[in-house]
Amino acid sequence: MRNNPITPTIDFDKDGIQHGFLRLPYSRNDSAWGAVMIPVTQFKNGDGPTALMTGGNHGDEYEGPIALYNFANRTDIESFHGRVIVVPAMNFPAFQAATRVSPVDQLNLNRIFPGRPDGSLSEVIADYFSRTLVPMADYVLDIHSGGKTLDFVPFAASHILDDKQQQAACEEAARAFGAPHYLQMLEIDAAGLYDTMVEEAGKVFVTTELGGGGTSSPYTVEIARRGVDNFLIHAGILNADPQMPKHDSVSLDMPDFRSFIFCEHAGLVEPCVALGDIVHEGDLVARIHSTERTSPELPAEYRAPRDGMVICRHVPSLIKIGDCLNVIAEVV
Template sequence: MSKSWRIANLSVAEDEKVKGYLELPTIDEKLPAFLVNGSEEGPKVLVMGGIHGCEYTSIDAAQKIGASLLPSQLNGKMIVLPIANPASFYARSIYVHPKDQKNLNRMFPGKEDGTDAERLAYWLNESVFKEVDYMIDLHGGDMIEALVPFTIYHVTEDEKVLEASKEMASLFDIDYVIGSNGQVPGSTYGCAAEQGVPAIIAEAGQQGIMSEEHSLLLQKGVKNILIFLGLLEGEAEKSDSTFLSVFDWYRSDTKGLWYPAVRIGDAVAKGRVLGKLVNEFGDTVKEVVSHTEGTVLFLVSSLAINETDPLLAVGA
């Protein structure tokens, strides 16, 4: 039989499930959490949603995964955090923590004495990431983002972690799997992977809309990974994903209005005009041109754009 398990203030006995609020030092908000301790020994897995508070489909998927898991089904231990950034969720704050205006998914491993997002990142890493063997971080299009579902893993020098992360990322019924070479510094999955924990991000759903279809896609993918890792019984299903090594991000260098000339899923050639930025009088300030040949995976749908805001990303 498996032994009891403690994460911060929460503990779960063998062959039991606990629902409660995770309390982290110096963090005002309490994080809803499911702890499930299986009837047999096995890996320890973290599933998260809500690192970005308005990515509702991923939050719904994580919540339903946590609610549905039973200790009798599980060979191992799981912690599920469906709303990992409650301040952003309840403030309906896109991208950033409402108190310091910093993107939590750029702050890891965080700072113990930092700003709100930096402290949350620090304590999530210290109290949760370092207590598990695998991490699955669920995301989706924020309120102003459209995207094609995709998964990302971190390309680390640790071959064992790299291969495990790549395999996990390929177990969703999703067309595109991206190997990221640190293009997104401070991310959950990059931080975990560099600490020896295989980790991925899975993205589905968009524009702040709760999509049942995409929630089910994420739920199915997570359960497929749990089967692959041996936590659940069954046979993991392989998918025919396209593996990408380039995730080419485009950001605005000015404040203005954004008019994309492409849609998500479009194939684009190098040199194609992807959209234009205009000023408040309608004068074109800049045309955004593709650096690569690939597929538009992510696209900001907001007319209003601030300096340094993302505009779109092309996978190649």
């Protein structure tokens, strides 16, 4: 198989703090011998576990980049035992453009793993993580939020895995992150996800959803910043005391696909419940009004398919057929 063209400007084997780039050659109209320069920071202090922490897998999600750009500015190398590789914005072209998918090749990075070394820009980035960075790691944290089209109650999550020992380790790490909610997460389609690739490599993996709407808040940023430290403390890499939320984390589960409500009408969303609300099966959660005409017969009503907590909502008030309207998780 062809070697990946990405070249790191740091030495992953060297102790200390290093700031540099993952340099990906990218010839284009405005730069014949140009490159995409993806920022990377490494903290390494002796032998110990390795953690890989990423944000910006989607370019319109900001809690991860904010927390990790802040983390990368640390100077207390004596607090570390092992190695931490920080990539605040792994999908750097999308992050710069504030878009979910890459403006270069229109690919969703989090749907094309393990990638290809001879593919398009996003496929090359995916391949570098799959074949170079993830194999170095014992613990992997990928920080997400809802981007411009979804909003979530803040949670850390793990998945059901065939290897129950690995599943338990992932759940422990997700709970240690210290978000207000912990979710055993069910994916609509796990094929091509970074999550799936990392878990199939046998790593301890944690993902999050920490808000959304294409922005951030002091509340969600603090959850991310605190969670990054807690994750590394749990991994035995950072010497500090964990900082947990004031209230116990609420445990949630998505036991089947009835947790998802997908829209079958296009129009104007009238929300009837809010994030964090407890609903019962059959409760009205939203009405969809046609924008083409007025009529008392036209609003389509959407009702809760199960008892649980509303953990996700569609953010733009205009919705299309096929969009995710709400997600409801069972409170464990």
